Amino acid sequence: MADSGSTVTPPSDAVTVPLTPPVADWSTDYDIFDAEYITDPYPIWADMRDECPVAHTDRWGGSFLPTRYEDVVAMARLVPVLSSRDPIVVRPPESQQVLGGGGYHTVNAPPISADPPVHTWSRRLILPAFSPHAVEEHATYTRTLARRLVEGFVADRRVDGAQQYAQQIPPRVIAHLLGVDEGRADEFTDWVRGVLEIGLSNPAVRAASREKIFNFFRGEVADRRANPKDDLISDLMSAEIDGEPVSDEHIVGTCNLMLVAGIDTTWSSIGSALWHLASHPDDRRRLAEDPGLIPNAVEEFLRAYSPVTMARVVSEDTEYNGCPMHVGDKVLLNFPAANRDPEMFEDPDVVDIDRLRNRHIAFGVGIHRCAGSNLARMEMVVALEEFLARIPDFRLEDPSAVTWAGGQVRGPRRLPLEF
Numbered sequence: 001m002a003d004s005g006s007t008v009t010p011p012s013d014a015v016t017v018p019l020t021p022p023v024a025d026w027s028t029d030y031d032i033f034d035a036e037y038i039t040d041p042y043p044i045w046a047d048m049r050d051e052c053p054v055a056h057t058d059r060w061g062g063s064f065l066p067t068r069y070e071d072v073v074a075m076a077r078l079v080p081v082l083s084s085r086d087p088i089v090v091r092p093p094e095s096q097q098v099l100g101g102g103g104y105h106t107v108n109a110p111p112i113s114a115d116p117p118v119h120t121w122s123r124r125l126i127l128p129a130f131s132p133h134a135v136e137e138h139a140t141y142t143r144t145l146a147r148r149l150v151e152g153f154v155a156d157r158r159v160d161g162a163q164q165y166a167q168q169i170p171p172r173v174i175a176h177l178l179g180v181d182e183g184r185a186d187e188f189t190d191w192v193r194g195v196l197e198i199g200l201s202n203p204a205v206r207a208a209s210r211e212k213i214f215n216f217f218r219g220e221v222a223d224r225r226a227n228p229k230d231d232l233i234s235d236l237m238s239a240e241i242d243g244e245p246v247s248d249e250h251i252v253g254t255c256n257l258m259l260v261a262g263i264d265t266t267w268s269s270i271g272s273a274l275w276h277l278a279s280h281p282d283d284r285r286r287l288a289e290d291p292g293l294i295p296n297a298v299e300e301f302l303r304a305y306s307p308v309t310m311a312r313v314v315s316e317d318t319e320y321n322g323c324p325m326h327v328g329d330k331v332l333l334n335f336p337a338a339n340r341d342p343e344m345f346e347d348p349d350v351v352d353i354d355r356l357r358n359r360h361i362a363f364g365v366g367i368h369r370c371a372g373s374n375l376a377r378m379e380m381v382v383a384l385e386e387f388l389a390r391i392p393d394f395r396l397e398d399p400s401a402v403t404w405a406g407g408q409v410r411g412p413r414r415l416p417l418e419f
Ligand code: HEM
Pocket: 076, 084, 087, 111, 112, 113, 123, 126, 257, 258, 259, 261, 262, 263, 265, 266, 269, 306, 307, 308, 310, 311, 333, 335, 361, 362, 363, 364, 365, 367, 368, 369, 370, 371, 372, 373, 375, 376, 377
């Protein structure tokens, strides 16, 4: 029997975001940092879909929020009218905006921050590093890491599944892939949370964290100019586009993206999957007894607990289904809500690990579709396989102690488990 995804709901104060005034009307005043929105957004999206499928708010710099699958897909394809020049869901202060052709830019993170034509070649540059074959080469490393982590806490009969397990895997895998010091994984984690989580409501933290990431990769690139290595950063440095080398600052921006895109997203997904299994014993038992079911379950976890919402900036005045949008307005591509749309998915709020028709867009859709999806899937599958192999029976130690982050990337940040 499949369980409902909303039968176990954490308390509304269990979030790691600032308190904001209560929402008066979700269609005209939504708040992506509202505690209720972060812990249990599904009923809110269901109401929005019925009442106002493209909602608007003035909060956090103002934005539009589509909740229907069809609209999210259509808007993701409106390139470059909806531009990727600022893909972060909260507009930064003017001091962090760089004025350029057609509006402001905030972040150098190609291809995610670029529109065509730069997007096209900057994406082509990184795709080989994420092919199924390339990813397979990181699977053994990931498995050994996951096994070592589990061995480190299995005797304690309790663990924080978010902090001691989910959060430990992606920063090391990305460091391993890029060829940088895995021993600095905790720093990478702090920097990425500074950009995508804490920094969303604290521009000073966001700027400082970004500065640390850029300085780190500037150092790594300079180091390789002097001593080339056999790793991804060196490969990017020796690549050519139309016979021309790629600038160091472009490579630094792309490395910044890989760190930021590859860490918070994947650990949030591993954490949400563990949260689901800890609170849905039938699913946990089935996956522990038959690990062959894990890849299909992972697709369902990605659909039902999609972590990522991305932003676009309107680059020319336009209208979407009668809704006027003006230059500079933000649109939040709500992939998580699209994946709960009943027009697209049968019983969308039922988390069914056997679901077969599952064309979810947790990895986005269109030209910016996640370049790292093979890697993310591998990490999720290996992380769950190794956890369940040693700890087939586990549960939430105290459901009220679970905390969630949200906004750009949603997932558990404290997840005490006992076994
Ligand atoms: C479960 C984990 C992950 C999820 C849910 C996820 C989700 C997404 C989404 C929704 C996008 C589309 C962005 C947009 O439309 O603006 C995206 C893009 C991207 N992701 Fe992921 N991602 C995950 C893991 C990873 C990993 C491990 C990497 C590896 C570094 C990665 C690298 C990228 C890159 C490079 C892009 C930009 C592609 C482009 O702009 O052409 N992601 N991801």
